[in-house]
Amino acid sequence: MSSALSVYASCVVLLFLKMLAISCYQGYYRLRWHAFVNSEDAAVFQRSPQRAERPEVVRAMQAWRNDLENIPLFIALGGLALALGAPASTTAWLSGVFTGARVLHTLMYLTGLQPWRTLSYGVGVMCLMGLAGTVLLEVGARAIE
Numbered sequence: 001m002s003s004a005l006s007v008y009a010s011c012v013v014l015l016f017l018k019m020l021a022i023s024c025y026q027g028y029y030r031l032r033w034h035a036f037v038n039s040e041d042a043a044v045f046q047r048s049p050q051r052a053e054r055p056e057v058v059r060a061m062q063a064w065r066n067d068l069e070n071i072p073l074f075i076a077l078g079g080l081a082l083a084l085g086a087p088a089s090t091t092a093w094l095s096g097v098f099t100g101a102r103v104l105h106t107l108m109y110l111t112g113l114q115p116w117r118t119l120s121y122g123v124g125v126m127c128l129m130g131l132a133g134t135v136l137l138e139v140g141a142r143a144i145e
Contacts, residue, residue, distance in 0.1 A: 002082075002088055003088055003092060004081075004082060004086075004088035004089070004091040004092040004095075005082055007091075007092035007095050007096055008078045008079075008082060008091065008092070008095045011074075011078070011095045011096060011098070011099040012075060012078075014099050014103070015067075015071050015074070015099060015102060018067075018102065018103055018106060019064065019067055019071070022060050022063055022064050022067070022106065023064070025056070025060050025110070026056075026057045026060045026061065026064075029054050029056040029057050029060075030053075030054070030057060033054060034047050035050045035053070035054050035057075036049055036050060037049055037050050037051070037052065037053055056110075059109060059110055059112070060110065062109065063105070063106050063109040063110060066105070066109070066121070067102065067106070070102065070124055070125075070128065071102065073128050074095075074098050074102075074124075074127075074128060074131070077128060077131035077132055077135060078091065078094075078095050078131055080131075080135045081094075081131055081134050081135050081138070084135060084138035084139065084142070085138065086134045086135065086137070086138050087134070090130070090134055091131070091134065094127045094130045094131050094134070095127075095131075097123065097127050098123075098124050098127035098128065098131075101120045101121070101123040101124035101127065102120075102124050104116070104120040105117060105120040105121050105124060108120055
């Protein structure tokens with residue numbers, strides 16, 4: 001297995017674990033305060049459903065949604081870069097930096113720290129653009145052959 005594939009695979013697993021942690025974070029706050037918006041969930045604890053989610057849960061939901069806009073793009077672009085034989089060091093570097101940026105973005109989102117949340121988001125987007133450029137360069141090189 002190539003080093004780029006190992007880095008990419010590790011990044012995908014880390015991003016999965018990060019998203020799982022966001023789900024656990026939401027569950028913790030719902031369970032800690034017995035605050036459920038779904039009546040069937042509230043009924044398990046003999047509570048009335050809440051009108052709205054707790055603020056911590058809402059923040060985590062927003063971070064989760066942002067992940068859903070970015071992480072699938074990373075998985076697709078990184079996978080394409082590997083499949084096309086893009087330079088391993090570039091693919092591995094962009095994958096690692098993207099993953100770090102997404103972890104930081106989540107931490108900054110949950111703690112409400114600006115401008116760090118936006119900066120980490122921007123770094124992640126730049127990595128996606130780098131992967132897209134890498135893919136296009138490989139496709140172009142193959143078209144010339």
